[in-house]
Amino acid sequence: xxxxxxxxxxxxxxxxxxxxxxxSAFAQINQENLKKHIYYLADDKMKGRGxxxxxxxxxxxxxERHFKKYGLVPKGEKGYRQSFxxxxxxxxxxxxxxxxxxxxxxxxxxxxxxxxxGAHYDHLGDGRQGGSRDSLGVxxxxxxxxxxxxxxxxxxxxxxxxxxxxxxxxxxxxxIAFGAxxxxxxxxxxxxxxxxxxxxxxxxxxxxxxxGRYNPDNGVAVIxxxxxxxxxxxxxxxTSDIKFNLSRDGNGxxxxxxxxxxxxxxxxxxxxxxxxxxxxxxxxxxxxxxxxESILKLEIDVIDNSMKQDKMDFQWTN
Numbered sequence: 001x002x003x004x005x006x007x008x009x010x011x012x013x014x015x016x017x018x019x020x021x022x023x024s025a026f027a028q029i030n031q032e033n034l035k036k037h038i039y040y041l042a043d044d045k046m047k048g049r050g051x052x053x054x055x056x057x058x059x060x061x062x063x064e065r066h067f068k069k070y071g072l073v074p075k076g077e078k079g080y081r082q083s084f085x086x087x088x089x090x091x092x093x094x095x096x097x098x099x100x101x102x103x104x105x106x107x108x109x110x111x112x113x114x115x116x117x118g119a120h121y122d123h124l125g126d127g128r129q130g131g132s133r134d135s136l137g138v139x140x141x142x143x144x145x146x147x148x149x150x151x152x153x154x155x156x157x158x159x160x161x162x163x164x165x166x167x168x169x170x171x172x173x174x175x176i177a178f179g180a181x182x183x184x185x186x187x188x189x190x191x192x193x194x195x196x197x198x199x200x201x202x203x204x205x206x207x208x209x210x211x212g213r214y215n216p217d218n219g220v221a222v223i224x225x226x227x228x229x230x231x232x233x234x235x236x237x238x239t240s241d242i243k244f245n246l247s248r249d250g251n252g253x254x255x256x257x258x259x260x261x262x263x264x265x266x267x268x269x270x271x272x273x274x275x276x277x278x279x280x281x282x283x284x285x286x287x288x289x290x291x292x293e294s295i296l297k298l299e300i301d302v303i304d305n306s307m308k309q310d311k312m313d314f315q316w317t318n
Contacts, residue, residue, distance in 0.1 A: 029157055029296045031289045037153035039284045042145035050125020051086050051180045052098025059121045063103045063177040066156050070163040072105030075196050084190040086180035090130025100179035102187045107173040113311055114172040116205040118255055119151030120181030131182055133278040140280040150212030154296050170307045178255050188255035192262045204265035204312050207256035214271045214291030219243030221270045224250045226317040228265035234305040242294045248317045263314045
């Protein structure tokens with residue numbers, strides 16, 4: 001075979017640049033993975049993942065299994081688990097004290113600071129633990145596809161992305177699937193009172209709760225924009241194929257509140273309420289999987305831009 005000339009090599013390189021799809025480190029989110037996670041967690045067999053139930057424990061095992069698969073380091077108090085007790089307060093039940101777990105995995109990049117990414121995996125069971133918005137539906141399975149199988153699917157896809165992107169980031173990443181959120185943010189509050197990494201080492205916290213029912217008229221709410229003076233710089237260059245609205249407040253009805261109350265900057269991604277919120281009709285086929293993928297790509301842009309900042313400051317917003 002004759003030796004190829006430098007010009008031939010140039011032509012080959014040009015061909016690859018022009019005609020071979022370029023695969024960057026940019027978010028390779030897999031919609032099929034998202035569907036798989038949501039259809040598993042929100043299946044009738046999971047009976048609504050009520051706190052303390054066999055099905056909630058099964059959901060925790062599902063998260064733990066994927067953390068292991070992605071090579072995340074256990075960062076609970078016993079392996080991946082951080083166990084605690086939660087109490088049913090809205091209604092009177094015989095088993096008011098429930099055992100629950102946070103499931104915690106870590107990507108250790110030998111960095112001084114850590115970004116926390118979280119979502120709660122519990123829901124309302126059959127509505128008898130309180131919280132159902134359908135009085136006639138109490139006793140029926142509340143599958144919680146949007147609330148919050150969608151957030152857990154996002155958590156697992158972000159864990160997969162950052163464990164498999166062949167990049168050693170400038171920050172560590174701590175992934176937490178919170179238990180007992182529906183009983184009053186119990187899991188996230190327990191973590192912030194018994195942290196498995198120093199709270200002062202947390203760069204900021206991202207929370208996903210109900211990110212599956214995107215409404216293009218409203219967009220996705222990004223709550224907590226005012227909790228650090230660095231967020232305007234982080235968002236300055238970010239664009240998306242979905243609409244997103246920035247809100248300053250750090251408080252809200254989900255797990256980022258526990259971190260905000262510990263002087264940690266937060267962002268809470270949320271696609272808003274809908275007619276199936278806390279009702280038996282919150283099912284997997286109603287999720288907008290294309291928009292969910294776009295939301296996760298937006299989050300990756302935010303996370304990556306935040307890694308270009310120094311340790312983020314904290315601001316109270318109210």
